[in-house]
Amino acid sequence: MDKFEKLTGVAAPMPLVNIDTDMIIPKQFLKTIKRSGLGKNLFDEMRYDDNGNEREDFVLNQPAYRHAEIIVAGDNFGCGSSREHAPWALLDFGIRCVISTSFADIFFNNCFKNGILPVVLPQEAIDELMEDARKGSNARITVDLESQTVTSSDGNTFHFEVDPFKKHCLLNGLDDIGLTLEKASAIDTFEAKAETLRPWV
Template structure:
């Protein structure tokens, strides 16, 4: 998993509430267990017509936001089914952080496990971020995980809370496998002792 410390990038404004996981990655794209390739179908039913043509009004189809790395959204982002494909699709598209007033619990935790930073901010602050994001690609938002701040393009800075353990994992690029591999030496020692004590196993 890629480390996350500080990110300055284009933020796509999505002033919607209850953006669910089926909107993020529709069910017909859940057949794969690969994490790559899903970005092409991120928000598929909002981005494309039935015959595969881009819908020009959708934010991620607009030139200013095609390379967005941050999403600013409304309440209850990631609700619905608990599909891990949702953060996979966001990450594959290039999204590294989502700012909202609240998140669905399972989606929130899945984000951390996949290298996406979900940031909860008060409604009035999200409104400021949304307005800043609507300025387009020249208005770049900075997310600083070290200092736990989000800063608008004109320098307004706001703090956010994050669990210390999740912060450690994000800053060190540790998913569940990475956390296990940190204990590799201890695991090897245990396995060697177990093989000696129980050679028949």
């Protein structure tokens, strides 16, 4: 998993509330167990018409936001079913941070496990960042995990809270496997001792 330290990038404004996981990645794309390749189907039913053509009015189809790395969203982002494909699709598209007033719990935790930083800020901060994001690709937002701040293109800074353990994992690029491998030496020692004590196993 890639480390998340400091990100300065284009933010796509998505003021909708209750953006659920089926909107993020519709159910027909859940057959794969691969984490790659889902970006093209991110927000599929919102991005494409029935003939597979791009909808010009959808934010991620607009030239300014095709390479967005941040989403500024309405309340309750990631609600709905617990599919881990949702953060996979966001990450494969290039999204590394989602900023909202609140997130569904399972989606929130899945983001951290996949290298995405979900940032919770009060509504007044979201309103300002949403307006900033609407300026397009010339307005870049900076998200600094170490200092736990989000800074608008105008230089206004907002502080956010994050669980220390989750922060450690993102800063060091540690998913569940990475956390286990941190204990590799202790695991090897245990297994060697167990083999000596129980050679028949």
